[in-house]
Amino acid sequence: MSKQLTNWFRFASPQTFYPLAGKMIPVFWVLTALFGAAGLWMGFFVAPTDATQGEGYRIIFVHVPTSWMSMFIYLVMAGWAAMGLSLNARLSSMMAQALAPTGALMAFLSLWTGAFWGKPMWGTWWVWDARLTSELILFFLYLGFIALQASIEDPRRADKAGAILALVGVVNVPIIYFSVTWWNTLHQGASVSINKSPTMAMTMLWGMLLMALCLWMYSIAVALTRVRAIILERESHTEWVKQLPEMTREVAA
Amino acid sequence: MSAILAVVQRDLLVVVRRKSEVLTALFFFVIVSSLFPLGIGPEPGLLRKIAPGVLWVGALLATMLALQRMFAADHADGTLEQMAISPSPLVGLVVGKIAAHWLVSGLPLVLMAPVLGLQFDLDAGALGVLVLALLLGTPVLSLIGAIGAALTLGVRGGGVLLSLLVLPLFVPVLIFGAGAVESHIAGLGAGGHLSLLAALLALSVFFAPWAATAALRIALE
Numbered sequence: 001m002s003k004q005l006t007n008w009f010r011f012a013s014p015q016t017f018y019p020l021a022g023k024m025i026p027v028f029w030v031l032t033a034l035f036g037a038a039g040l041w042m043g044f045f046v047a048p049t050d051a052t053q054g055e056g057y058r059i060i061f062v063h064v065p066t067s068w069m070s071m072f073i074y075l076v077m078a079g080w081a082a083m084g085l086s087l088n089a090r091l092s093s094m095m096a097q098a099l100a101p102t103g104a105l106m107a108f109l110s111l112w113t114g115a116f117w118g119k120p121m122w123g124t125w126w127v128w129d130a131r132l133t134s135e136l137i138l139f140f141l142y143l144g145f146i147a148l149q150a151s152i153e154d155p156r157r158a159d160k161a162g163a164i165l166a167l168v169g170v171v172n173v174p175i176i177y178f179s180v181t182w183w184n185t186l187h188q189g190a191s192v193s194i195n196k197s198p199t200m201a202m203t204m205l206w207g208m209l210l211m212a213l214c215l216w217m218y219s220i221a222v223a224l225t226r227v228r229a230i231i232l233e234r235e236s237h238t239e240w241v242k243q244l245p246e247m248t249r250e251v252a253a
Numbered sequence: 254m255s256a257i258l259a260v261v262q263r264d265l266l267v268v269v270r271r272k273s274e275v276l277t278a279l280f281f282f283v284i285v286s287s288l289f290p291l292g293i294g295p296e297p298g299l300l301r302k303i304a305p306g307v308l309w310v311g312a313l314l315a316t317m318l319a320l321q322r323m324f325a326a327d328h329a330d331g332t333l334e335q336m337a338i339s340p341s342p343l344v345g346l347v348v349g350k351i352a353a354h355w356l357v358s359g360l361p362l363v364l365m366a367p368v369l370g371l372q373f374d375l376d377a378g379a380l381g382v383l384v385l386a387l388l389l390g391t392p393v394l395s396l397i398g399a400i401g402a403a404l405t406l407g408v409r410g411g412g413v414l415l416s417l418l419v420l421p422l423f424v425p426v427l428i429f430g431a432g433a434v435e436s437h438i439a440g441l442g443a444g445g446h447l448s449l450l451a452a453l454l455a456l457s458v459f460f461a462p463w464a465a466t467a468a469l470r471i472a473l474e
Contacts (some may be wrong), residue, residue, distance in 0.1 A: 133424070140421040147417055151408050160471040161404045165418060174424075225264055241289055 010057050014091055014231045021224040028221035030049040032214055039209075039210030047204045056120045060204070063113040065212035066106045069095060069219060070138060073103035073171050076222070077145075078170045081163035093159035096166065097149055098227040102219050105144035111135060141169040157233055256341035261356070264299040267326075268357050272434035274322065279361045282315040286369045297374040303461025304373035305383065305434035309427050311369075312362045312387060313394065317419065318359040320398040321405070321412050323350060324469065328406050337473055344466040351399045351462065358393030379434055382443045389450040390426045396461035397422050425453060 044059035050057040077099040085092030101175045114132065126132065146160055152158035214235045236240045240250075261398065268275055290300055296433045327333040336346045366387050367380045402418035405411040433446035 129354055133428075137421045137424055140417070144414075144418040144421065148404060150406075151405075151410055151414055153409075157471055157474065161468060164464055164468050164471070165401070165404060168397075168422065 012089060012091055014094070014235055015238075017053070017091055018231050019146045020227060021228050024229075025221050025224050028217045028224065031217040032221060034211050035214035035217060039207055039214050041246065042203060042207035042210055047100070047207050053121060059113050059117045061207050061211045063110060063117055063235065064208050065215045067135065068212055069108040069215045070103055070106035070110050070135070071176055073099055073106060074142070074166075074173055075137060075170070078166040081159075081166040082249060083157055085167075086164040088251075090159075090234075091231075093163065094227050094230045095223065097159070098230055099219070100146050100149075101140055101226070102222050104139060106219070107135060107142055107147040108216070111139060121242060122151065131176060134172060134176040134179050137172055140168075141165075141172060255344075256339075257345050257349040257352070260336075260346050261353045264350060264353030265356065265398070268353075275357050275361065276321065278315045278318045278358050279365060282362055283369065284309045285314065287309045287372065290372060298455055300373045301375060301438065304370060304379075305431040305438075307373070308366055308369060308383065309387075309390075309431045311419070312366070312391060313423050313427060316358055316391065316394045316398060317416055319354065320395075320402050320419070321398060321415055323354050323402040324406050325402075325411075326474075328472070333469070334473060337470070343469065344462050345402075347399065347466045347469065348462050350397050354399070355392050355395040359387075359395055362391060363387045364447060365456055375434075375438075379438050382433050382447075384439040385447060386430045386443070386450060389447060389457040390430040390453055393426050393453050393457045394423060397426075397453075399465040400461055400468055402438060403465045403472060406469070406472040424470070426450070429453070 011020055039061065047058070047061075049055055078095045080092045080096040080099065083089060084096060111132070114135075118127070119125050145165055147163055149158045149162045152161055156252060232241060257473045262334060286307055289303065293299060293303065324333060327336070337343050339346075355393075363384060365435060370383055375437055398415075398419050401415050404418060405415045409412040429449045431448045433443040433450065
């Protein structure tokens with residue numbers, strides 16, 4: 001029993017996680033490329049032209065997955081932050097910190113591709129509709145989280161303060177998700193839902209899901225790369241970091 | 254309870270001794286909302302249309318002005334640490350400080366708003382809704398703001414950071430607060446918006462003091 005427990009928590013320490021992350025990153029990059037190629041091929045060549053929106057709808061293959069990821073990454077980030085706060089686990093807080101820039105990027109891309117889609121379809125780059133506004137707030141929440149962590153010198157205090165901010169901001173995620181249901185505004189309703197059959201062609205749905213998987217893998221790969229950098233930065237005083245082959249090589253050169 | 258009242262009383266006394274801080278925020282509110290008719294033009298129809306938004310944004314920014322000082326002075330002279338180690342629970346003292354902040358920065362805005370509303374040619378009914386909405390909304394601003402103030406306590410460039418953290422969280426209050434007055438003017442009734450504001454108030458009264466207390470403990474470590 002105790003052996004199992006130690007195995008389970010083995011990778012909770014930066015020292016053991018660092019090499020594991022290094023091994024996992026190439027795998028996730030390969031998966032990103034595979035899913036991305038398949039998703040783009042589905043999206044651009046297999047999916048039919050939309051009956052009402054013509055070819056312009058194809059931006060959906062970037063727009064919807066980035067929007068999903070922006071909300072999902074926030075939840076994951078808040079989850080890691082809460083774990084870091086309650087269990088006092090350093091690696092969890094580092095994961096939260098590593099995810100924030102990727103989440104901000106996804107929120108930005110979602111807003112940007114939405115503007116590109118909105119211009120031909122609605123005739124405007126931006127409307128102050130519930131979903132757009134709440135997604136913009138999500139982007140600001142990411143920026144606030146990053147800015148708060150960056151401006152506090154002591155990393156432990158930065159972790160905890162960021163965790164509280166992330167948890168307070170979580171209320172925004174369900175508001176974005178349900179905004180198209182609660183408010184009847186310009187943004188179209190959800191195209192995909194769990195409890196009813198999708199209102200789009202299956203090939204379109206597959207293209208979107210493959211792109212979502214691609215972004216998922218990309219986010220994991222980038223977050224792992226970033227968490228490795230954070231580990232190196234924060235643990236630079238420790239002996240195990242000094243003995244890493246990449247560190248000794250640098251010193252030798 | 255007596256500890257909360259003691260904190261409220263003390264903070265109010267501090268403010269009475271240094272009146273300029275309160276008056277600055279209030280004058281800011283008055284001047285900002287008076288600048289809009291000058292900048293946009295004195296056409297009454299247009300002014301009536303922008304009044305709810307302008308007054309609410311003014312209230313938001315005026316609340317921000319006083320927010321940073323909620324814990325800063327007590328943190329600087331060590332009073333906050335004494336409060337944290339005192340036998341009464343810290344969360345109660347935080348509630349007291351938030352209440353004092355609202356009495357000093359929120360309540361004057363509520364009382365001042367009808368006068369400013371007259372500048373924008375609002376009728377008596379709309380003024381009533383405006384006051385009611387501010388009465389429900391400004392405590393939420395103080396409550397959410399307390400979390401931000403505690404998080405940025407003693408942080409480099411805390412003032413600017415505080416607005417970056419807190420203003421996005423203020424957005425729902427702004428939307429429903431201004432929406433209440435707008436829908437009253439449009440003849441739709443403000444009930445729905447006011448209920449949502451009351452719900453926000455109930456929610457933040459319940460959660461915000463705990464979050465602010467946790468943030469304070471982190472800052473005091």
